[in-house]
Amino acid sequence: MAGVVTGATGVAASQLVASLLSVRESPLVAVAEVAIRATPGPLASRAIEVLGSSAKPLLVGTIVVALLAFFAVAGWLWARRTWASVLLWVGLGAVGLGAVALRNGTAPSETLPVLTGVAVWLVAMQVFAWVLAEPAPSADEPSSDEPVADAPGRRGFLAAVATVGLLGACSGVTAQFLERRKAAVLDRRRLLRIPGVTQRTTPARARIGVPGVTPWRTENDNFYLIHTALAVPAIDPANWRLRIHGMVDREIVLTFDQLIARNLQEEWMTLNCVSNEVGGQLVGNAWWSGVMTRDLLREAGPLPGADAVLQTSDDGWTCSTPLDAMTDDRGAMIAVAMNGEPLPLEHGFPARTIVPGLYGYTSACKWVVDLEVTRFSDVQSYWTERGWAEQAPVRLASRIDVPRSGDEVPSGRLAVAGVAWQQTVGISEVQVSVDGGAWTPGRIASPSTDDTWVQWAADVRVEPGEHRVRVRAVSKAGEVQTGVERNPLPDGASGWHEVSFTAVDDDPL
Structure with missing residues (x-):
């Protein structure tokens, strides 16, 4: 009990110090993020596919259970092999320090929450040891094997548990109070008005008009979310800076206001995750507002030989992007801005x-x-280090x-519909095949850009019974979508999406 209470109090104290110092993530979150980064690429992709948004809560829960077990063992060891208990407490602290140190751009102050937690652990355990220590019986006092319900050691222990537990609870509550800064950032976002940002509804020509097809515009709340951050950064725009440096003629640092x-520009763009399986939902389309990277990078002046831009997030995540593409x-x-409003926190505000x-x-x-102009040969980013x-x-x-x-549909004429995409290239045709038969061309909507997906539809006839329909797209470059099935690792899935359904006779009589 002493170990568990001590451990929880130390974690709460470290969280409090992290909040006081405006450190983005507590040591617990830092450890969890290191675990995510250490996960092999195929396993991470599988976790996203199977667990989706539940993967992170499950990871944090697992770490919490493991910590409670370590705390209990450390408490049990204190009265038996104090040196082993001290090593265990310090070892747990070392894991936290290592996790914090692995973040890009870690400041020395970010180690203070971990050091505070370790100090609380050692002091609290020593307090419990003093409380539980009982003087040896004197020679003229017979010893007794009978338990004494009101022994001072037991009363003192319970008082110590209550005191340490109260301190831990107060630390946790105070840390949560300080988390209100996130709420303050949300208020700033809500009140923020960005000149040049407009609302835009779905163009009429982008709709195919078949009920049940995915909306062409994805609302912010429905847009897929994939990132490695457990604690979503809450960044006040007044404190945000973008640094452009590396192989450039001149370094640029921009504030949000700058x-x-x-010149703000706006475009419809479809984004999709490389972990998306064939037929998956990790894809969405939105109206984006921003400043063109080509203008910023041309101003910085990339040097000859540069071919990549290493991008870094506030949470330390990195990606390497071809310089030409930017x-x-x-x-x-x-x-x-996204769909006419400042970016949601979860989408990068x-x-x-x-x-x-x-x-x-x-x-x-x-x-x-951070945007560092560099060479692919000189850098590796978060996912490329993991085999992508x-x-x-x-x-x-x-x-x-x-x-x-699994649907049941009326036999006869059936509308098959969906979406197709190859950003920057565009879609010229979509074809469907029923039960392995010939490919039949459908019709596609006509958005004014090739940077988005397109809705498509095809009319087929089906007799009563079980059926299977497949789809493939043809790009504006003349490429026909391959039916070769490949997993997402290392550069995206391929294959034809198919669904199975049952056609039933509307009027069996």
């Missing part, structure tokens, strides 16, 4: 990068704070939304 004072005319931007035509792990840096490809253009892909697998 960024949004530049300086050509494809519309890569430092985005500050106050600023993030978007590069059409590349999977997010090589291009889409949320909470971006260095460069990963988006693969030609398509998905069936209507009907869905």
